[in-house]
Amino acid sequence: MSLSIIVPVHKVQGYIRQCLDSILDPDLPNLEVIAVDDASPDGCGEILDEFAERDSRVRVLHLAENVGLGHARNAGLDAATGDYVWFFDSDDHATEGAVRAVCDRLAETRPDVLVFDYARSYWNGKVKRSIINDLFREPPAPDVFTLEERPSVLEMMMTAWNKAIRRQFLLDLGLRFSGGYYEDVNVTYPILMAAERLSLLDRVCYIYRQRRRGAITKTTGAKHFDAFAQYDRIFAFMDEMGPKADPFRQLMFDRTIWHLLVIIERGDRVHESENERFFSEMSKTYNRYRPEGHVPPDTKPFLAEKHRLIQKNDYRGFQRLGAGSVKAKAKKPARKANNLRKRGVLYSKEVAKDRYYQMQRRLAIDENLAVFAAYWYRGYACNPAAIYEKARELAPHIRGVWVVKPGARKDMPKGVEYVVSGSADYYRTIARAKYFVNNVNFPDHYVKRPGQVHMMTQHGTPLKKMGLDQMEFPVGAKDMDFKALITRSDRWDYLLSSNPLSSEAWERGFPCNYEMLEIGYPRNDRLVQADEEERGRLRAALGVPEGATAVLYAPTHRDYQRHYTPMFDIGRFVEQLGQDHVLLLRAHYYYKLKNMAADMGWPEGRVIDVSKYPSVEDLAIASDALLTDYSSVMFDYANLDKPIVIYANDWETYKLTRGVNFDLTATPPGVVATTESELVDAFVSRAAWSDTANKARENFRARFCPWDDGHAAERAVRRMFLGEKVPSPPR
Structure with a gap:
């Protein structure tokens, strides 16, 4: 007995991997997956080809034009060879062991149609079994029966995805999925009526994802009138059946x-x-x-x-x-x-600020005013800074104003206008501005007015799980209010993606109504365009001795740790590297540290603490190699085509506590070390500069830096401030 699972695919790049992974049980050689790329405009086609390349059971059909779910299913049915077919929606997934359980039940009962149960999965993490699951048990069903013997089967979900159908039986009936909405009802009801052998599997085999956005049948429009034609087809089929349908x-x-x-x-x-x-x-x-x-x-x-x-x-x-x-x-x-309204009273100062803010929101929006911010108002940095600089060049009519905390004022570049968070200028600015650019969310007290436009740039390629994906990892999601997170994210009009991995992760983690801008990272424009003159100037400013190998050490934050703890003995590491190496130590910004190098007594001049240095791009350009663990800095640094060493001594713990989007140790940007001795050897033996490491970095760059061409900030400005369409990236 063989099974063909038919998966039409269109604009689900954030979900298709989970879908296929859940289907491709390695112990089922008689499984065939027909993935139909219904001219998907995102990265779905590329992902499908990737799966087909590594699993011979996957066949991909690339349709020249979008035909819709029903006709895409028909294309898959025409290509299928299995004894049974299972039509699977590409944003859903099977439960663990479900495909094997379906195959076993089909082999046991040989039905025309097998019906199994499902559960709805909601964006907030709740999973609920179908409310009609009692129909599988009451009364107890024989292994095989007809609809006349058990008419309650007609009350089960009328979709195609909770049924496995004998392929020849379906072909003999001449039934085809139609176009338009509700395309499956004119197949799923008739097959139950015509079947001579029905069977049930009392098990949740299918997870039906209830998406916040993107579900076709939850879109308001005239297409819902398609339902009448679909039911006309069902009653016409019953008329052809004659008295058997009575x-x-x-x-x-x-x-x-x-x-x-x-x-x-x-x-x-x-x-x-x-x-x-x-x-x-x-x-x-x-x-x-x-x-x-x-x-x-x-x-x-x-x-x-x-x-x-x-x-x-x-x-x-x-x-x-x-x-x-x-x-x-x-x-x-x-x-x-x-x-x-009856709850506590705000302090008078807060009341005054709120009233002033409300008053300013009643005034006209300044069409040429843009607010920029980064890292919770910590200062001038990251993608927003790159976009700000390019806007001054390409859209000089836009007045850009930064929001900073009081302590960040002293570090603001000369000539950059700013307001201090919490001040009257701040409330006036955020109430009246047209544009908002940030690499994190604006605070909850900010109210987005109609006509205001937001661009979320994010601040790193997500190796780790982000947004709603974190719900499965309680350590990483500690104290996080996901409902509030999504409410804030609903403000976004544009969301920047640095690479295909980010597009997939953002689509899952932040299912909101924004336009995804797949343009690369604006902050990486500098890295792509950097030259030796700039590198030399930065090294001198940082105090890197001439001829020394400068290693930038930039570890990430561990959610499972309460305080920052170095993963290896930094002093001993520097000593073993020798006098011709310098370590530029960049602790994560979560940690409020003083001069760690001096406090720890590490070799003077050999460990330079750059944790408070304002620009990580400067440090990347100045260095000769990167040492990191799971920080997103590796994706940016890869643009420089310089050695990268990954210290993954706690990879398994990090995976379990934070969750990751891919296996870094299987596809690293260079050498991976798991012990301190391996870490030292990566530098002392120059393994980080070897042909093997160079090849790994080349593959990593091709996968994660395909859109970083030095013009990402320009594309962001042209879309946001000039209203121009930006071309889709090459796939």
């Missing part, structure tokens, strides 16, 4: 009206202006297919009355019926608001 007509009719009520009552699918027309089409469907002697169901409040109103096409009565139930629910939020 036992199912009443239940199928009730299911149809149930589904159409779901569409019109959800409020997020049909435009309010189109509700009456949709209701009128419901009435036509009702009267066209209502079985003789049909009795409206009364299983839920008002359901029988809704049936009667639909039959009479009484939309006004339907509205009145719905308003009665909505009014009762509307009281709670009002009570909640009253309770909030």
Whole structure:
């Protein structure tokens, strides 16, 4: 017995890896995966080819143009060779061991259709099994049966992804998925009616992802009217079946009206202006297919009355019926608001600031004012600084103002305008500015006005899990309010991506309604354009002796550690490297450290503490090699094409506590050391400069630096401030 899993793919680059990984059970040689790239404009096609290259069970069909989910499924069906087919949505995934369990059940029962259970997975981490899971058990089902023997199967989810279908049975019926929305119902209902052998698997095999954005059927629009044509096809199929379909007509009719009520009552699918027309089409469907002697169901409040109103096409009565139930629910939020107003009183100074801020928000937006910030107002840095500088060149009409903490004022570059956070100037600026650029989120007290535009640049390629992906790793997610995080992220209009890995991670971690700008990192423009003259000047300013090998040591933060603790004996390491090496020590900005080199008694002049140096780009250009662990600095540094050494002594712990997006030790940018002796040897033996290390770095650059060409800041400015479209990056 063989199984073909058909996966149509379109704009799901953040989810497709998990989908395929969950399907490709290594112990199932008779498994075939037909991945249909439905002209996806993102990195999906590339990811599919990557899977096909390493697993011969994966076949990829690249469609020349986008045909939609239904027709993409048909293309996969035409290419499939398995005894059974399973149509799988590419943003969902299988539970552990599910594919094997499905194959075992198919081999045991040899059904025409196997139906299994699913669970819904929500963006906030909750997972709920289907509410109709009792239908798998009550009453106990025989191994094989017909729909007439167990008609409740018709009440199970009508999707294609919770069923495995005998391929020849499906082909003999001549059923094809249609275009448009709800494309699977005209296949999934008929196969249940026509099957001579049905079987159930009482197990959650499929995780149905409830995405915050991107779900087609949750998009408001006229396409939801497609449902009527889909149900027309089902009743036409039943007419062709003749008397064999009679036992199912009443239940199928009730299911149809149930589904159409779901569409019109959800409020997020049909435009309010189109509700009456949709209701009128419901009435036509009702009267066209209502079985003789049909009795409206009364299983839920008002359901029988809704049936009667639909039959009479009484939309006004339907509205009145719905308003009665909505009014009762509307009281709670009002009570909640009253309770909030009764809570404690703010200090008078805070009240004054808030009132001033509210007043400023009533005034006109300054169309040429832009706010820049970085690292929670720590100063002038990172991608926002690179964009600010390029905006002064390409969009001189834009007045850029930085927000900084009081202590950061002294480090602001000459000629750069700034306001201090919390001041009256600050509140006036954030209330009136048109544009906002930051590499982290703005504070919760900031209120985004209609017409204001936000660009989130982020501040590193995410080796580690970020955003909602952190929910699976409690140590990394400690004290994080994910609901507040997503509320802040909903402000973004643009989100910068430095490489394909970032695009995948941001799509999963921050499922909000922004435009992804796959343009490279603006802060890396300097690295790409750096020359020897600049390098020499920076080395001299840092005190690097002429002829010395300067190693930039930039470790990351460990969520599982309370305080900063060096991963190796830095003093001994420097001594073993010899007099011709200098270590530029760059501790993570989370740690408030003084001069660590002096405090620890490390060799004077051989360990230079640059933790407070304002520009990590300067340090990268000045150095000869990078020593890091899991810091995102490695992705930027790779642009310099200089040696990188990864010290991964706690890789397994880091993976378990923080979560990672790929295995760094399998695809490193150079030498990987796991012990202190290996670390020393990487430099002393010059292994970091070897051909093997150079090849690893070349592969790493190709994967993670494909868009860093020295013009990322220009692309950001042209999109944000000049309103120009920027070309998609080469794939």
